Amino acid sequence: MIKDVSIGRYYQADSVIHRLDPRVKVFLFIVYMVTFFMADTAIAMITAFAVILYLTFLSRIPVMEVLKSVRPIVFIMLFIFVLNLFTIRTGEELWSWGILKITDEGLRRAIMLSFRLFLLILVTGLLLSLTTTPLKLADALESLGAPLKVIHVPVNEMAMTISIALRFIPTLVEETDKIMKAQSSRGAEYDTGNVFQRAKGYVTVLVPLFVSAFKRAEELATAMDARCYRGGVGKTKLHPLRMTKADYLWMVLLTATAFLPILVDLLWKIK
Amino acid sequence: MADDIKELGDYSQAVVGEDLIFSYTTNTGSDVLAVDHVSFSIKRGEYVAVLGRNGSGKSTLAKLINLLEYPDEGKLKVFNLSAQDDDNFWTIRSHCGMVFQNPDNQIVGTTVEEDVAFGPENLSVPLPELAQRVQKALGYVGLLEKADKQPSSLSGGQKQKLAIAGVLAMQPQILILDESTSMLDPKARDEFLQLVARMRADKNITVIHITHDMHEAFLADRVLVLEHGKMRIFDTPQEVFSQVELITELGLELPKWAELLWEVAALCDVKVEKSAFTSEEKAIEEIGKILRNKKSDLKKSSLSEKTPLSEQIVLKVTGLSHSYDKKEQKAISDIGFDLRKGEILAVIGHSGSGKTTLISHLNGILRPLEGQVEVLDESTGTMISTAKNSEIKKIRKHVGLLFQYPEHQLFEDTVEKDIMFGPKKMGYSEERCKELLMESLPLVGLSEDVLKRSPFELSGGQKRRVAFAGVLAMNPDVLILDEPAAGLDPVGQREIFGYIQTLKEKGKSIVLVSHDMDKAAMIADRILVLKKGEQAFFGTPRELFSDKTDFVRMRLERPLLMNTMLKLKEEFPYADEFEFDVKRAAISLVNGSEEVSSS
Numbered sequence: 001m002i003k004d005v006s007i008g009r010y011y012q013a014d015s016v017i018h019r020l021d022p023r024v025k026v027f028l029f030i031v032y033m034v035t036f037f038m039a040d041t042a043i044a045m046i047t048a049f050a051v052i053l054y055l056t057f058l059s060r061i062p063v064m065e066v067l068k069s070v071r072p073i074v075f076i077m078l079f080i081f082v083l084n085l086f087t088i089r090t091g092e093e094l095w096s097w098g099i100l101k102i103t104d105e106g107l108r109r110a111i112m113l114s115f116r117l118f119l120l121i122l123v124t125g126l127l128l129s130l131t132t133t134p135l136k137l138a139d140a141l142e143s144l145g146a147p148l149k150v151i152h153v154p155v156n157e158m159a160m161t162i163s164i165a166l167r168f169i170p171t172l173v174e175e176t177d178k179i180m181k182a183q184s185s186r187g188a189e190y191d192t193g194n195v196f197q198r199a200k201g202y203v204t205v206l207v208p209l210f211v212s213a214f215k216r217a218e219e220l221a222t223a224m225d226a227r228c229y230r231g232g233v234g235k236t237k238l239h240p241l242r243m244t245k246a247d248y249l250w251m252v253l254l255t256a257t258a259f260l261p262i263l264v265d266l267l268w269k270i271k
Numbered sequence: 272m273a274d275d276i277k278e279l280g281d282y283s284q285a286v287v288g289e290d291l292i293f294s295y296t297t298n299t300g301s302d303v304l305a306v307d308h309v310s311f312s313i314k315r316g317e318y319v320a321v322l323g324r325n326g327s328g329k330s331t332l333a334k335l336i337n338l339l340e341y342p343d344e345g346k347l348k349v350f351n352l353s354a355q356d357d358d359n360f361w362t363i364r365s366h367c368g369m370v371f372q373n374p375d376n377q378i379v380g381t382t383v384e385e386d387v388a389f390g391p392e393n394l395s396v397p398l399p400e401l402a403q404r405v406q407k408a409l410g411y412v413g414l415l416e417k418a419d420k421q422p423s424s425l426s427g428g429q430k431q432k433l434a435i436a437g438v439l440a441m442q443p444q445i446l447i448l449d450e451s452t453s454m455l456d457p458k459a460r461d462e463f464l465q466l467v468a469r470m471r472a473d474k475n476i477t478v479i480h481i482t483h484d485m486h487e488a489f490l491a492d493r494v495l496v497l498e499h500g501k502m503r504i505f506d507t508p509q510e511v512f513s514q515v516e517l518i519t520e521l522g523l524e525l526p527k528w529a530e531l532l533w534e535v536a537a538l539c540d541v542k543v544e545k546s547a548f549t550s551e552e553k554a555i556e557e558i559g560k561i562l563r564n565k566k567s568d569l570k571k572s573s574l575s576e577k578t579p580l581s582e583q584i585v586l587k588v589t590g591l592s593h594s595y596d597k598k599e600q601k602a603i604s605d606i607g608f609d610l611r612k613g614e615i616l617a618v619i620g621h622s623g624s625g626k627t628t629l630i631s632h633l634n635g636i637l638r639p640l641e642g643q644v645e646v647l648d649e650s651t652g653t654m655i656s657t658a659k660n661s662e663i664k665k666i667r668k669h670v671g672l673l674f675q676y677p678e679h680q681l682f683e684d685t686v687e688k689d690i691m692f693g694p695k696k697m698g699y700s701e702e703r704c705k706e707l708l709m710e711s712l713p714l715v716g717l718s719e720d721v722l723k724r725s726p727f728e729l730s731g732g733q734k735r736r737v738a739f740a741g742v743l744a745m746n747p748d749v750l751i752l753d754e755p756a757a758g759l760d761p762v763g764q765r766e767i768f769g770y771i772q773t774l775k776e777k778g779k780s781i782v783l784v785s786h787d788m789d790k791a792a793m794i795a796d797r798i799l800v801l802k803k804g805e806q807a808f809f810g811t812p813r814e815l816f817s818d819k820t821d822f823v824r825m826r827l828e829r830p831l832l833m834n835t836m837l838k839l840k841e842e843f844p845y846a847d848e849f850e851f852d853v854k855r856a857a858i859s860l861v862n863g864s865e866e867v868s869s870s
Contacts, residue, residue, distance in 0.1 A: 135381045167381045170423035175679075181636050182680040185672040186741060187664070187696025204692070207682035211727065216376045223377035225339055226369040227390040227437065228361065234273050234395040238388035238405060 009069060011130045015060040018131045021247045022140035025127045028254050032123045035258045040112060044265040048119050051257055055126045069125035070118060077114045084110035138162040143241050156232025164220070172213065179208050273395040277362045282351035285445055285477040286336055287312040291345035293331055298728060305331040306342070307500035313477060320491035320508070321481045324522045325731060325760045328500040329481045333447045336479065337367035350444065365394055368438030372450040372758075374430030383425070383433060384409065384418040390441040408440040412466060427622060428459025435466060446470065448480040452487065453758055456622045456786045457828060464490065483760050485512070485524045486831070496521055509549035524761040527789060527831040527853065528554045534857035538572060539565050555838050562843060562860060572858045580796060583647070585780045586610040586633065586670070586749050587654065590642035593628055602628040603804045606642070610749065615771070615781045617791035619827065620801035626784050629801065630751045633782065634670040635663045646670055649748055668697050671747030675754045677738035678731065686729075686737050687722040693745040711744040715770050732763045739770070750774065753784045768794060789830040792816070792851035800825055813849040832856060
């Protein structure tokens with residue numbers, strides 16, 4: 001049933017990475033982004049891939065599941081590959097046909113860039129989407145964003161909004177299903193006709209869905225008021241984020257790991 | 272705790288309102304006096320039921336108490352603190368808990384425990400007390416093992432218990448229930464009410480319960496009735512329900528036993544003392560007295576014979592099974608029944624018994640995995656099966672389906688367009704669509720002047736009618752109605768059941784899903800009982816409630832009227848406990864006694 005639709009691709013498992021404080025994961029994510037961008041030799045890339053394999057091992061997620069997270073961007077990877085392949089004209093010519101020309105530099109850059117993207121997606125999956133629930137992620141952003149409150153960014157409210165949105169996704173999916181069934185009973189068809197007819201057909205779903213979403217929002221606001229909601233002021237938390245010794249330890253260790261590709265590359269060059 | 276929340280002092284009156292006035296401006300710009308010069312006081316620990324028609328100002332009055340709204344005029348004291356004093360705001364609100372009607376629209380948390388924590392978190396309750404309160408509240412309502420589950424995985428009844436737990440964790444002194452039971456099935460409703468009773472006994476909580484259910488009102492210490500924002504009466508349920516004329520005038524209902532007494536007295540032309548309406552025992556005693564002392568020359572009312580079932584089958588279901596997921600257990604299995612022309616078939620079962628799955632098969636929204644659903648095509652006299660894709664459109668022309676809360680499916684900018692959506696999709700000509708539209712309006716008591724209005728500016732009851740008309744305008748022979756009266760006030764409910772009766776008389780065949788046992792037994796020719804996806808019973812109401820069938824095992828309750836009639840049967844053996852209509856039951860009592868006395 002469509003009720004089971006979940007947001008993101010969280011993969012339930014009990015691993016070091018799953019248990020890690022989400023703020024550490026956000027921090028690590030940024031570190032990995034930077035170091036992976038700095039890696040631009042073959043040896044660095046290979047080391048980076050080894051690091052990814054190590055993270056996969058730590059996360060206890062099957063390799064196939066991790067690879068699946070790349071699927072949605074395969075097209076973009078190909079696009080970047082082809083674009084670089086044909087637009088970089090420096091270096092030795094390998095092949096040409098009319099105005100099309102491939103150079104060894106172009107080929108190298110094309111492989112590098114698309115492979116780097118591939119690695120970045122894997123790291124995003126391993127550190128964030130696969131191992132962190134959206135709610136934890138919202139918590140982390142709320143906590144890390146706390147300094148922004150000084151310049152009047154409503155950090156708590158934004159986190160609350162995200163968490164309510166997450167809470168209502170299953171409810172609205174269920175509601176969509178119900179409305180579609182009701183309209184089908186009145187003769188509406190959603191799977192026939194051309195694109196425009198179909199889009200028009202969805203008006204019969206979207207209007208009631210929006211009306212009900214607004215009504216729900218209003219009722220929810222009243223219910224939140226009744227339960228004394230007053231923004232983030234003085235609000236305590238049932239599960240506050242707390243850094244443990246293990247969190248600090250893994251943070252240091254995994255940050256060090258993030259610099260491995262650059263280090264290995266450096267050593268290679270010195271030699 | 273937040274420092275703007277004070278400890279409550281000693282107080283004896285939970286709420287005191289003096290001359291309260293509250294008005295608001297509607298979308299269309301007119302001012303509505305929602306609360307009109309209302310004065311009342313509610314004692315600490317008291318259980319007060321608030322009754323009144325939809326739009327009579329019940330919810331607004333409740334919202335004044337926990338300061339979700341401010342009165343325009345008048346004085347309001349809660350816990351002996353002035354509600355108009357801003358310093359008392361958080362103290363008052365934090366000690367008032369409120370549970371709303373729709374379980375889905377009051378859950379904030381992404382998990383069950385986080386939802387319970389939401390209130391105390393806002394009150395700045397620190398750890399570890401916060402965690403203890405959550406644990407205790409979840410344990411109290413029996414949801415401890417669901418603590419880390421998503422709220423969407425709970426049933427309706429569990430969601431309302433979660434809402435109670437969320438309030439309980441704030442340690443309230445007043446609990447306001449705003450039609451909190453109206454979307455629950457009878458079993459979940461009983462559990463919910465028991466929970467409230469337990470909270471009152473354990474914690475001396477003041478309860479203010481807005482409801483349309485008269486049997487719930489009878490649980491209260493006092494009943495407050497509102498009409499157009501004015502308080503009409505505020506007294507014990509016994510006193511309130513003994514004023515039968517007033518009750519009818521206010522659009523409320525009597526409990527079944529009181530209705531029976533009223534009808535018997537009317538038939539025998541006797542005046543009844545008010546005191547007879549105070550409890551079922553007294554009413555039964557009084558009915559006995561009336562029957563014993565009845566004049567012998569009383570005109571006999573005739574009891575019309577029920578028309579026998581037609582032989583013509585319009586819908587046939589055989590060996591129907593369905594499961595949503597192959598791994599899961601079946602949602603329904605091996606269902607088989609038929610529907611005759613002009614029949615009302617009631618489908619009864621608890622939430623999750625497969626009712627929605629079953630009715631979704633009847634017009635081909637779901638196709639059978641096993642078994643068959645066939646519909647009579649009256650023009651050719653042949654049965655057509657929902658298994659064939661090419662026949663689906665035809666089937667939907669013959670079988671109209673109205674889901675629960677159908678007003679949620681309205682989408683056009685005028686009522687006229689919305690009602691005509693179905694007929695147009697069925698391929699009728701513009702003129703025929705207009706005709707069908709005009710024919711459908713009177714069937715649900717709508718007048719032509721709503722046609723040009725937007726459906727979204729109508730009242731809840733009106734919207735329901737427009738949605739109903741939208742299905743009727745497709746001119747189906749068979750109507751499938753899922754809880755068509757749910758959430759309406761007693762008058763609204765009576766009207767909907769009146770329309771259904773008229774449709775039956777016009778030869779429409781109707782499948783009615785309902786959890787109101789009294790209504791189902793009264794209106795249905797036959798009843799189908801579903802239990803955990805299986806067909807537990809199919810037959811007449813008389814057969815269902817006779818001792819031969821094991822309806823207790825099916826976890827069904829007897830109709831309330833039947834309970835009263837069974838008690839009367841002890842003295843008057845001719846009392847027919849299988850008359851499920853109050854009028855007919857009364858006539859059977861009065862007529863029957865005459866036969867005995869003359870023999």
